[in-house]
Amino acid sequence: MHRVLLLRRLYSSVPPSRRLSQSAAVAADRIDASVLPIMPPFDYTPPPYLGPRAAEIVRKRSEFLSPSISYLYKNPLNIVDGKMQYLFDEDGRRYLDAFGGIATVSCGHCHPDIVEAIINQTKRLQHPTVLYLNHAVADFAEALASKFPGDLKVVFFTNSGTEANELAMMIARVYTGCHDIISVRNAYHGNAAGSMGATAQSNWKFNVIQTGMHHALNPDQYRGIFGSAGEKYAKDVEEIIDFGTSGRVAGFISEAIQGVGGVMELAPGYLPAVYRTIKKAGGLFIADEVQAGFARTGSHFWGFEAHGVVPDIVTSAKGAGNGIPIGAVVTTPEIARVLTQRCYFNTFGGNPVCTAAGHAVLKVIEKENLQENALVVGSYLKDQLKALQDKHDIIGDVRGRGLMLGVELVTDRQQKTPAKTEILHAMETMKDMGVLVGKGGFYGNVFRITPPLCFSKEDADFFLDVMDIALSKI
């Protein structure tokens, strides 16, 4: 039976308390109430929310917070509770969170094991310095190092992905005695001077000029001139080294799957070819795993592993703490030694509470088989999204791995014209039907589907039904 018909029939049998609040979607006249997809049941009711309402928070934000901070949706959501893959607004309305997994919550919002670890450590001690001994810090370092191949065994903790990338690039410079670093266009590496320099997204990021920073051709399998021929794009890195440097470089930094850049997995063959080139030029290979790491891609624990390379330095953050700020730089003992020339001190980097959270995240990923779930549910979702592509001409491309998926919208498949406005409409309609999804890409026309790793097959079906209807409404 066609899915929408089936849904209609099912919907009428669902008690009103279990239905989605229809008000937003129906009141906006966007959706026929009888075809609203049903969110999978979930046995949790948040406590009543008695705090300020959305309008009051918007007023305060516009008066007291930086005007540079924007929010999603015409009427921004006041999110007050979270449980696993779901969020709840000020009225207790439930949303499927198909985006927040990448930002923070690898294992699910307020995961009880992780909350418990944070509370226990907070009650015992939070001392933001590594100048004394505390087992929480060393235990997480040991557990994290065990997730890496080869000689990647030494961990430096930071507070964010930005700090991790800044430190990684500094280590590469100190270790090699060279200054030049190559990153890939359309990459995102952070918000401080060095990482903004490596972030080649000057269409919306501050274009901080960094000497010695070079941006290589993006091995973009959808829009790139060489399609999926990774080795051809890699030639550009050789040319940058030959014509733009002394012939030696400090390193190369890239994500295996560009996250903010629109969930673009680098073309196959690119990273191994670049690796050889960088090694010849004496540089270090830095893998930014801030988004793709921590089991998200399903097939591997780290994104780089799908490309058959072992980096010299790996950075991670975001999901590492399931909402608690922590970042890490992992490298080999030999490379790590260069920092002993000076002092690298980071007040909060590697504090007991954040490392207790990180350690609990690793345990939950293992205990709940979240990597396998990312593989199974992610592969199913990707296949079904490809089926949606056959139905909706506006879907130009479906890509990604595990629970890091991208759907690029175009108004013309031949010209690949970015559907920049259409995606905004679709996001609003999806939100009204109870699904929160992200967007990104150079043109801002790519859905980013990056839920917590506990996302189920039923969630995937609900997501697909909602996206199907939203795209039909454009």
Ligand code: PMP
């Ligand atoms: N690297 C990548 C790949 C990222 O996506 C981000 C954040 N979007 C960062 C680095 C920076 O991390 P943070 O925001 O924690 O500084």
